[in-house]
Amino acid sequence: MTHKIAILGASGYTGAELVRIIATHPTMEIVALSADRKAGMEMSDVYPHLRAYALPKLTTIDEIDFSQVDLAFAALPHGLSQALVRDLPRSVKVVDLGADFRLRDPAAYEKWYGQPHVAVELQKEAVYGLTEFYRDEIREARLVAGTGCNAATVQYALRPLIGQGLIDLDRIICDLKNGISGAGRSLKENMLFAERWTNVEGYAQGGKHRHLGEFDQEFSALAGRKVEIVFTPHLVPASRGILADCYVEGDPKAIHAALARQYASEPFVTVLPYGQAPGMGHVTASNQCHIGVIADRKENRALVVSTLDNLTKGSSGQAVQNANLMLGEEETAGLMLAPVFP
Amino acid sequence: MTHKIAILGASGYTGAELVRIIATHPTMEIVALSADRKAGMEMSDVYPHLRAYALPKLTTIDEIDFSQVDLAFAALPHGLSQALVRDLPRSVKVVDLGADFRLRDPAAYEKWYGQPHVAVELQKEAVYGLTEFYRDEIREARLVAGTGCNAATVQYALRPLIGQGLIDLDRIICDLKNGISGAGRSLKENMLFAERWTNVEGYAQGGKHRHLGEFDQEFSALAGRKVEIVFTPHLVPASRGILADCYVEGDPKAIHAALARQYASEPFVTVLPYGQAPGMGHVTASNQCHIGVIADRKENRALVVSTLDNLTKGSSGQAVQNANLMLGEEETAGLMLAPVFP
Amino acid sequence: MTHKIAILGASGYTGAELVRIIATHPTMEIVALSADRKAGMEMSDVYPHLRAYALPKLTTIDEIDFSQVDLAFAALPHGLSQALVRDLPRSVKVVDLGADFRLRDPAAYEKWYGQPHVAVELQKEAVYGLTEFYRDEIREARLVAGTGCNAATVQYALRPLIGQGLIDLDRIICDLKNGISGAGRSLKENMLFAERWTNVEGYAQGGKHRHLGEFDQEFSALAGRKVEIVFTPHLVPASRGILADCYVEGDPKAIHAALARQYASEPFVTVLPYGQAPGMGHVTASNQCHIGVIADRKENRALVVSTLDNLTKGSSGQAVQNANLMLGEEETAGLMLAPVFP
Amino acid sequence: MTHKIAILGASGYTGAELVRIIATHPTMEIVALSADRKAGMEMSDVYPHLRAYALPKLTTIDEIDFSQVDLAFAALPHGLSQALVRDLPRSVKVVDLGADFRLRDPAAYEKWYGQPHVAVELQKEAVYGLTEFYRDEIREARLVAGTGCNAATVQYALRPLIGQGLIDLDRIICDLKNGISGAGRSLKENMLFAERWTNVEGYAQGGKHRHLGEFDQEFSALAGRKVEIVFTPHLVPASRGILADCYVEGDPKAIHAALARQYASEPFVTVLPYGQAPGMGHVTASNQCHIGVIADRKENRALVVSTLDNLTKGSSGQAVQNANLMLGEEETAGLMLAPVFP
Missing domain, CATH: 3.40.50.720 (NAD(P)-binding Rossmann-like Domain)
Structure with a gap:
């Protein structure tokens, strides 16, 4: 049919x-x-x-x-x-x-x-x-x-961790690298090719981006208390893709285990082996999200990296x-x- | 099965x-x-x-x-x-x-x-x-x-014209713009990102490219006489795609008509309306070839533009x-x- | 002072x-x-x-x-x-x-x-x-x-040849690859980063580009007769630079000699050794113009390649x-x- | 002389x-x-x-x-x-x-x-x-x-803050976006144009990058105690430039004031007005370093962004x-x- x-x-x-x-x-x-x-x-x-x-x-x-x-x-x-x-x-x-x-x-x-x-x-x-x-x-x-496309990228990385109480809720820092198609097709001077081609630049830093409304709603509901993340998107000279580096405090192995368990049977979310991180170019034009977890040399610190194609x-x-x-x-x-x- | x-x-x-x-x-x-x-x-x-x-x-x-x-x-x-x-x-x-x-x-x-x-x-x-x-x-x-990927791009543009005697066989000039994936994954200094990113550069100019063997074979067979084209490929800062500008002498409308007729029922080759030319980014990651014909201000001169994704x-x-x-x-x-x- | x-x-x-x-x-x-x-x-x-x-x-x-x-x-x-x-x-x-x-x-x-x-x-x-x-x-x-920036690029390649009667005036074909800064900072949908990044595309083909007014004026004056070149600019995913491939009919060695002589003491125009062609990325942000001449396998055909930074x-x-x-x-x-x- | x-x-x-x-x-x-x-x-x-x-x-x-x-x-x-x-x-x-x-x-x-x-x-x-x-x-x-080029970028942002005791020394997170020329001209598969062009990817995450030796040496000397930062460099599709986002805990206004004071008469280091952040494309091919400070919506959190051209x-x-x-x-x-x- x-x-x-x-x-x-x-x-x-x-x-x-x-x-x-x-x-x-x-x-x-x-x-x-x-x-x-x-x-x-x-x-x-x-x-x-x-x-x-x-x-x-x-x-x-x-x-x-x-x-x-x-x-x-x-x-x-x-x-x-x-x-x-x-x-x-x-x-x-x-x-x-x-x-x-x-x-x-x-x-x-x-x-x-x-x-x-x-x-x-x-x-x-x-x-x-x-x-x-x-x-x-x-x-x-x-x-x-x-x-939101940013909201999706970060939530795949963090929802299981917040929901299961695995990370410090007051110290979540998310630094995103965003392909420029996310800005859409409307005419803005700072979206011209020559402006962006050699330029990496953050925007809406410090808590001004509208996708924070989604993060606040979803993460606070999951945690049962107010959760506010630090969130910085950046325009990089690429068309498609978002790569989110989420810096969290918690046990890296427990974090990896929770993510691997959560997405074990999901067709579109793949968790990489412990210690590996994905690249933004590895999901282009697909409905895939790749997630990796890397332990820091500092104890109880982990980097959770999540990537997907913003348009897909x-x-x-x-x-x-x-x-x-x-x-x-x-x-x-x-x-x-x-x-x-x- | x-x-x-x-x-x-x-x-x-x-x-x-x-x-x-x-x-x-x-x-x-x-x-x-x-x-x-x-x-x-x-x-x-x-x-x-x-x-x-x-x-x-x-x-x-x-x-x-x-x-x-x-x-x-x-x-x-x-x-x-x-x-x-x-x-x-x-x-x-x-x-x-x-x-x-x-x-x-x-x-x-x-x-x-x-x-x-x-x-x-x-x-x-x-x-x-x-x-x-x-x-x-x-x-x-x-x-x-x-x-060859170049050979395919140019032949879609020229075979019907050579086969039907519509263009001067001694004055065919093909100028190609090539995505860099065509060079493959082998290690060469001039294929490093930093070398190619701001650099447009021809190579194998003047009749040295191996794909000329294919052109000579196919075009000479079609024409029933020796045909040698002028052919210049260029590396452009893109990963996929070939755009071929073929400068020929012949009647632009007859050329367009011949191409439109040839590919009318082909699923993968599309001829644009007369006077329009395709862009390399419009066939990326597809099995499509787009072809356009534009008349020059000089009489009996036409530009035939053909594009496809070299990897597809x-x-x-x-x-x-x-x-x-x-x-x-x-x-x-x-x-x-x-x-x-x- | x-x-x-x-x-x-x-x-x-x-x-x-x-x-x-x-x-x-x-x-x-x-x-x-x-x-x-x-x-x-x-x-x-x-x-x-x-x-x-x-x-x-x-x-x-x-x-x-x-x-x-x-x-x-x-x-x-x-x-x-x-x-x-x-x-x-x-x-x-x-x-x-x-x-x-x-x-x-x-x-x-x-x-x-x-x-x-x-x-x-x-x-x-x-x-x-x-x-x-x-x-x-x-x-x-x-x-x-x-x-005009295109006009400069092509004239450095062709003026001595036209002025000295070294090439067929009715068969000059110039195919240009243009960095996108040439379009300026005004807002046009087709100049957005995402539109141009993976896309190589010609424009104003067939004799419609305004720089032809300059070519016609200068080349006709030099030749003492009407000269009209075939001219196709292309947008390539780069910010600065123009690379012009000029296909001409004439003796490649005489062409190279004329250019070498013309620019021998010029501080900003460099003629490469015979048989070499320049790359667009080799003059970025400088006041240099590099020119090369390559003979074709077909007799009496030459490719003259000229490059400069359009903004400089x-x-x-x-x-x-x-x-x-x-x-x-x-x-x-x-x-x-x-x-x-x- | x-x-x-x-x-x-x-x-x-x-x-x-x-x-x-x-x-x-x-x-x-x-x-x-x-x-x-x-x-x-x-x-x-x-x-x-x-x-x-x-x-x-x-x-x-x-x-x-x-x-x-x-x-x-x-x-x-x-x-x-x-x-x-x-x-x-x-x-x-x-x-x-x-x-x-x-x-x-x-x-x-x-x-x-x-x-x-x-x-x-x-x-x-x-x-x-x-x-x-x-x-x-x-x-x-x-x-x-x-x-090191990363070491310079981050130290310009952090030295005055560490030296003057303005930030929490145990919670410094530096996320860098790096142009690819930093990898040099040696032949590596992952530095080929096609590999990097659409790909943003971290490397040496979690405390493995050699520049950490410099950070540890310099920051610990400044602080009079052991300081270890969290540091993640990323390859972005650009040739030159490093943009460092440094997430710190401290008073944003005091941080900005300290940086502005430090570099007030430096010819090559410019501190932007409070609340503005620099772009990587704004220092290309120059000996300039631009630094900005932005307050987060969360109290006592600041983002210090520093950028320079890695080769210059x-x-x-x-x-x-x-x-x-x-x-x-x-x-x-x-x-x-x-x-x-x-």
Whole structure:
């Protein structure tokens, strides 16, 4: 049975990545692609790499007949999904790739995003889309909120450790190296090729990044107390990928054991042998997350390194993984694409 | 039915690319991976990006039980395939990704490769692996010789034009931009990251590149007279991809029409609308070739631009495409992977 | 004696490059920096790499007291220099880095730039800034028109050959590989890092690029007949540099000899030994141009390869070289900076 | 007065960088360049970017007449300087860019480098080359030991904080992003372009990196007790530059004030306004170090970010800075080269 899929916001990078994945998905068929400002164009004019694939023309969202849609992926700029999803027919399942439904607490949403939420009821209903930890709820959900790409990378490394009380909760430092596609396709001077090509630079340092809202929510819930991590993302001259170095205080061997146990049967999360760390280029364009644990020469200190492709496991691949569950398909359907290297 | 596959020379980039493609191939199963100097290692130690996939350990070629192999891909350094293929059981079909069987004429082989061929009989038997032009022979072949990656890129642009007499045969200039993975994984000072990162540089200019042997053979046969092109490859700071600018003298519209006609029903070759040219980043990690034709302001001059991924359509993807035919499978099986962008 | 320098349009890449060069120039002092939309900001806010240098704050052009300025560099968007230079006091010497005064013929200007010239008298007065060929006129000039960066790269390769009748004038093909800084700092989707990083792509193919106006003017004047070259620039994933492959018909040895003779005593143009070609990364951030000549296996065909840094020898370095002459300084003053590699 | 300079080990990247800097140095003249395996070659064959500069041919060290040399830079592989410097005439001043004389304690040397030191007397005599902190000793020294490039980057950030007791000495975490030129020009598979281009990867994590010997020595001396930092370098796809994120516990404002005070009159170290962090691309090819301090949302936590070019301020620029002092020149002579951006 084929599921009819709409992609709302198909002209951004996560939209294009959804198309790439679904192009070889066995049971999904794209019936609508929307992009408000580029409505009327062919997808191949916006993304020439998709030229060989038969795809619907881009339309406005209003032009879509949602009675013919089983599931919609919303890959819209932050803030636009709330009203949109509220107004969709309840028969349409939704995976939102943006930030609109990640935070369950309206006050937290307003704090981090600077405006009140306009669909508070949906905010409560939405299931957080970190599949490996919310699998059962996702299977039953009508609305799933995809995680932030940084949020996913770090949570794979830290959730089992926080949940099992293996690390000092007041001393978690996460230093991330981020491919530049994470900034999306919008026009900013500091995202021009010449600005970034030889430049490694942190941003939103010191506790200003919006993904901290997710970390605070999830880690505090796990720990049963307030947990605030130190978090610094960096732009590196690469297109895809996030590599997170998480510096923690705890027993390295116990940490490795907990992670290995947690992910032993997960198809998309691989824990490396003790003492090895992954490279960002080893998961490119795949739905894989690789995690490694290295002991420091200082006692009771460990480095947990986690890496994934922000556009795939961090966003569009994760979205398809969740959609598979929501539609009753194999969780891995269409997602076993091997990483591209070199 | 599943076909049992051996990859000989699995530790090079084309070997790894074969594994990547076959990882999601519906009817191929890898039963053996050889790499003489790395025998005994796990593939994931040589290529950590393949860590999540269950693969046989690397062995020497001698350790492989070829009675259990339906088809072998030989991804060996140039010169090593000849004796090897000669000594394999005839029951094993072979796709050779190296240069050993590309040239039918022993004298031409010796001229371009500097040594006599040691399996002259096989050299005659081998079918040239440019699928779209040798499809019927490939279907019946026991041994297929994969083309050079440059040779494939340029031939897709020029074969129909030479074959149909549409361009001046004495004035064909091909200027190529090549991703650096084409140089393979062997250790050379000029392939170090720091040497290549800010550096665009031609090599083997003026008629010295070995792929000219293939061009001379194929184009002269098509034209029924000696044809020698001018050919300059360049290393550009990218990993994958070849973009070929072919400057020809002839009617641009007739040229475009001939190419459009030739590839109208080809699944892997796409001709862009007249006046548009493709970008190298639009075919990455796919088995696609994109071709465009642009008229010059000078009369009777055209630019034909062709691009493909050297590791995929230029090598390992092409090899799987040929193997599909040799094994009686759909030509496109496992090869519809969409390009990765950005 | 110190010369007082104004840089108009200091917030673009060529403006910043002028500051970089003048920072160690022995006799130039920057007294004014203008940037209309960023007026009021510190240069170090716009370009943090200049943070350690004492520089005037950015102002509007109107705020500059030109009675205190000996020479102004105009690094403005195309079209803005004409009226500006017309209205400057005649006591201020001007080096214009834009396209406004490159073409001597008003009709040619209007054809390539789509609008009539508003300072036709100045257009006649302006001296074309290819120093090695217009040195004497530049020494006497009040207004020098910097060349296009592509135009400079190709002219160094071809002027002696065209001027001495060494090549077929109807068959000149120039294929260029261009670092992306040449597109400037303005916001365009196709200049985002993620769009360009893995992508090599031609543009303005077939005779549409505006630098052809310069080629047509200069080469036709040299030859005494109409000369039109075939010219294709390409964006490659690098920040600085242009590598031009010029395919010509003529005797390779005579071509090399003519170039070697022409540039024998030039401080900034180096001709490599016969049979060698330069790499784009070998002139980065310097005022050097490297040229090589390689014979083809086909008789009477040669490849002339020329490379320079578009921001330095192709623009701001050239501008300082011309300013040195206009101010009576050593031509090489401040310009012997060695290329940066790796 | 001109100082006669020899560069021993001129074929490595730091050797070439010395040549680049000295090319515009007002009072240094290169009289000898050695490179044992490339002796007899022209420097321009080894480094074509230096083609326009008149340089001595490469020789073996034995061929150098040291009676004609005022100062030698030793840019040799680790371990080779010890015997060499021991055997040089005492009239020759030496700046060693390698690791041989960085550690004062023979036991520490043997621990980190795995072999006993063969010139223990010189090891004691050598002055540690972090100019801003050892200026007076360097002025009088005959032998200066250049610091490790990582060691320099982190020490600029932390020395004043450790020395003044502003931070918790047991909780210093330094996460570095390193351009790949730091690995030198030797042939390693993991330094090939295709391996590194899309790959960000840590190495020597957990306390295994040899530069820790320097940190331990210097920081423990400053603190008067044993100090061990956590230190993780990462390879990022760039050629030059190190960006160090130092996570410390202490009052951010006091930290910023201490750094601003320390470097207020230093020509090569710039402290940014409070709350701003530098980018790695803003010091490329210069002798500058930029430092920023950002407060975390968690109380008493600060991020100190430090960046420099590993080949310049981290190695060859530092070496020239020290040589200037040893030769009685202005410390800044030849070193005011502005950073190259973009």
